[in-house]
Amino acid sequence: MALPENKAKQKKVQLQICGVSKDFDGTLAVNNVDLDIYQGEIFALLGASGCGKTTLLRMLAGFEKPSAGSILLEGEDMARLAPYQRPMNMMFQSYALFPHMTVENNIAFGLKQDRMPKQQIADKVAEVLGLVQMEAYAKRKPHQLSGGQQQRVALARSLAKSPKLLLLDEPMGALDKKLRTRMQLEIVNILEKVGVTCVMVTHDQEEAMTMADRVGIMNAGILSQVGSPMEVYERPNSRMTAEFIGSVNLFEGELVVDEVGYVEIASDSLESNIYIAHGIVGSEGMALAVAIRPEKINISRTEPAQAHNKARGVVEDIAYLGSHSVYHVRLPSGFKVLASVANSNRQIASDEQQRITWGDEVFVSWSDSCAVVLYS
Amino acid sequence: MKAAAERKIWRPGRSLVIAVPFIWLLLFFLAPFAIVFKISFAESQLAQPPFTNLVEWAEDMLTLSLNLFNYKDLVEYDLYLKGYLTSIKIAFFSTVFCLLLGYPIAYVISRMPPHTRNVCLMLVIMPSWTSFLVRIYAWMGILKGNGLLNNLLLWLGVIDQPLAIMHTPTAVYIGIVYAYLPFMVLPIYANLVKHDHSLLEASADLGAKPWTSFLRITLPLSIGGVIAGSMLVFIPAVGEFVIPELLGGPNSIMIGKLLWAEFFNARNWPGAAAVAVVMLLLLVLPLTLFHRYQARDLEGREDA
Ligand SMILES: Nc1ncnc2c1ncn2[C@@H]1O[C@H](COP(=O)(O)OP(=O)(O)OP(=O)(O)O)[C@@H](O)[C@H]1O
Numbered sequence: 001m002a003l004p005e006n007k008a009k010q011k012k013v014q015l016q017i018c019g020v021s022k023d024f025d026g027t028l029a030v031n032n033v034d035l036d037i038y039q040g041e042i043f044a045l046l047g048a049s050g051c052g053k054t055t056l057l058r059m060l061a062g063f064e065k066p067s068a069g070s071i072l073l074e075g076e077d078m079a080r081l082a083p084y085q086r087p088m089n090m091m092f093q094s095y096a097l098f099p100h101m102t103v104e105n106n107i108a109f110g111l112k113q114d115r116m117p118k119q120q121i122a123d124k125v126a127e128v129l130g131l132v133q134m135e136a137y138a139k140r141k142p143h144q145l146s147g148g149q150q151q152r153v154a155l156a157r158s159l160a161k162s163p164k165l166l167l168l169d170e171p172m173g174a175l176d177k178k179l180r181t182r183m184q185l186e187i188v189n190i191l192e193k194v195g196v197t198c199v200m201v202t203h204d205q206e207e208a209m210t211m212a213d214r215v216g217i218m219n220a221g222i223l224s225q226v227g228s229p230m231e232v233y234e235r236p237n238s239r240m241t242a243e244f245i246g247s248v249n250l251f252e253g254e255l256v257v258d259e260v261g262y263v264e265i266a267s268d269s270l271e272s273n274i275y276i277a278h279g280i281v282g283s284e285g286m287a288l289a290v291a292i293r294p295e296k297i298n299i300s301r302t303e304p305a306q307a308h309n310k311a312r313g314v315v316e317d318i319a320y321l322g323s324h325s326v327y328h329v330r331l332p333s334g335f336k337v338l339a340s341v342a343n344s345n346r347q348i349a350s351d352e353q354q355r356i357t358w359g360d361e362v363f364v365s366w367s368d369s370c371a372v373v374l375y376s
Numbered sequence: 377m378k379a380a381a382e383r384k385i386w387r388p389g390r391s392l393v394i395a396v397p398f399i400w401l402l403l404f405f406l407a408p409f410a411i412v413f414k415i416s417f418a419e420s421q422l423a424q425p426p427f428t429n430l431v432e433w434a435e436d437m438l439t440l441s442l443n444l445f446n447y448k449d450l451v452e453y454d455l456y457l458k459g460y461l462t463s464i465k466i467a468f469f470s471t472v473f474c475l476l477l478g479y480p481i482a483y484v485i486s487r488m489p490p491h492t493r494n495v496c497l498m499l500v501i502m503p504s505w506t507s508f509l510v511r512i513y514a515w516m517g518i519l520k521g522n523g524l525l526n527n528l529l530l531w532l533g534v535i536d537q538p539l540a541i542m543h544t545p546t547a548v549y550i551g552i553v554y555a556y557l558p559f560m561v562l563p564i565y566a567n568l569v570k571h572d573h574s575l576l577e578a579s580a581d582l583g584a585k586p587w588t589s590f591l592r593i594t595l596p597l598s599i600g601g602v603i604a605g606s607m608l609v610f611i612p613a614v615g616e617f618v619i620p621e622l623l624g625g626p627n628s629i630m631i632g633k634l635l636w637a638e639f640f641n642a643r644n645w646p647g648a649a650a651v652a653v654v655m656l657l658l659l660v661l662p663l664t665l666f667h668r669y670q671a672r673d674l675e676g677r678e679d680a
């Protein structure tokens with residue numbers, strides 16, 4: 001959630017992951033990951049199930065030993081430290097609250113291990129309980145709490161020791177959809193208040209985008225792209241990332257015109273070339289893909305005035321999604337283009353657009369600059 | 377609240393399922409106990425059966441005679457008091473030894489990969505496939521003056537005189553701990569194997585060394601298994617007869633032996649019945665109270 005300018009201020013590296021791999025008897029769960037985490041940022045590891053997110057997180061916490069590479073926290077190598085010696089705390093997906101202890105004792109557990117004086121422990125417990133607004137539940141046992149309350153306690157417990165790094169494994173995994181959205185913002189608020197550096201794991205892209213300052217997309221053990229949510233969404237660096245984050249229209253094609261100020265790409269899916277108003281690195285004849293987000297595609301009944309980047313098609317389906325609708329437009333080549341139209345536009349739009357419905361013949365078009373060229 | 381509402385619904389299948397063990401207990405536990413209880417108030421006589429009736433009908437008079445003589449005997453001869461104390465002492469320390477031995481065994485087995493785990497469980501249970509009596513006789517062969525153990529130790533040069541283990545309380549302890557160990561291991565194992573491993577990771581993550589994690593997390597969470605195992609060892613050990621009879625000596629006269637002597641040697645059925653009733657009360661009352669207290673305390677621990 002941090003703004004670009006305050007991110008520039010906090011460029012101090014807190015955690016360095018250098019060439020870390022994990023080999024589980026032949027399967028590379030994590031493959032040569034290099035990553036720097038900056039102080040105070042919330043970083044989300046995002047990827048499909050089984051891509052190695054949890055394994056990477058568990059290596060940070062010390063529960064798994066990397067097969068190769070090193071992990072440095074504030075410059076100190078973590079390899080020789082057992083989990084109980086590492087100055088980082090983890091919030092488990094299942095919360096792992098101690099069922100036989102009260103909320104209070106759960107939170108005090110870590111502080112007691114440091115032999116902190118009793119009064120100081122009590123103060124700290126009260127402080128973090130206040131932070132997550134659970135003061136009223138201090139004497140309860142975990143099984144007397146709702147899922148959302150348990151999550152708050154788990155968060156409080158992992159914050160109590162003021163860790164140098166906070167690890168969250170699928171923090172919202174056990175909550176229902178509505179509570180999830182509320183807790184996402186609340187947790188971000190708490191983390192920012194504390195100012196802790198945080199690495200979280202999730203397979204929910206919306207969650208990653210809402211909560212994180214930067215996200216890392218993982219695919220089959222490889223960290224394929226790292227950037228702010230906006231960068232990753234607007235400028236994906238591979239077909240995989242483009243398809244993983246949000247939906248996308250992906251035109252496979254080849255570079256046919258490569259000039260200084262522009263390029264043209266021919267695709268079997270389209271009758272005319274895709275025109276892109278900037279040069280790219282590549283040579284003519286090279287196979288490429290062009291990604292265009294559905295909300296960048298305009299849909300109209302009359303042919304747009306622009307010379308390039310338009311195609312005729314038939315509306316095959318309209319998905320009404322509340323805030324916006326997605327039109328599925330079938331092109332003569334058989335390719336289906338997704339066009340997303342905000343429903344505020346739909347309401348006040350001209351009669352012409354409002355009347356676009358199933359079976360209508362329409363034009364889809366996009367501007368010269370909104371397409372992203374993908375090499376891999 | 378949901379559970380409470382569910383409980384009100386009458387389900388015939390459920391009642392039937394509960395009725396079966398209930399009737400079993402009624403027939404084979406409560407009824408025999410009632411008979412023993414009745415006999416304990418009778419008088420011994422040389423007849424068939426060897427005790428008097430409590431209720432007599434003679435000359436139009438119904439007399440109910442409750443003879444408290446047998447209970448008075450128990451208090452007056454300190455032989456009995458000693459017997460009770462010895463039994464409870466031996467049962468208690470046997471339970472402690474079983475726990476000290478059984479907990480680590482159960483713990484190690486619960487941490488093994490599933491395949492080895494089943495093999496080890498088999499090994500724990502397997503001795504029970506042989507007759508109990510035969511196994512105790514085998515211990516006589518091991519422990520006696522020129523038995524296996526002494527010969528081995530002599531041969532190794534650890535000792536130069538045979539140890540006198542046979543017919544001492546030590547032999548009784550060895551026998552009881554050996555015989556009842558599986559009853560300690562199995563409930564503790566069943567408890568430990570269900571533990572959520574992520575709790576230990578959380579504990580380590582919060583800075584607890586492995587030993588602290590064990591003491592603060594694993595041990596308290598397994599207390600249910602420890603109590604179950606201890607009960608399964610302690611209760612039968614108090615009334616144990618065969619082991620002290622075969623392995624023990626005059627210093628370890630347990631209440632089971634006294635009961636036997638009263639019943640078969642003295643042919644005093646009412647006296648033996650009184651010994652049994654008191655033994656049962658001594659065991660059942662505190663254990664019920666303890667169990668009820670523990671059940672309340674454990675409520676929050678088992679689930680969640
Ligand atoms: N202890 C293990 N032994 C062997 N293979 C493992 C082990 N743990 C994980 N793996 C494998 O490593 C890969 C990555 O697993 P990981 O749990 O990191 O995935 P993930 O990205 O967290 O997935 P999810 O979103 O489903 O939690 C998987 O193929 C998994 O089968």
Ligand SMILES: [Mg+2]
Pocket residue numbers: 053054055
């Ligand atoms: Mg995972």
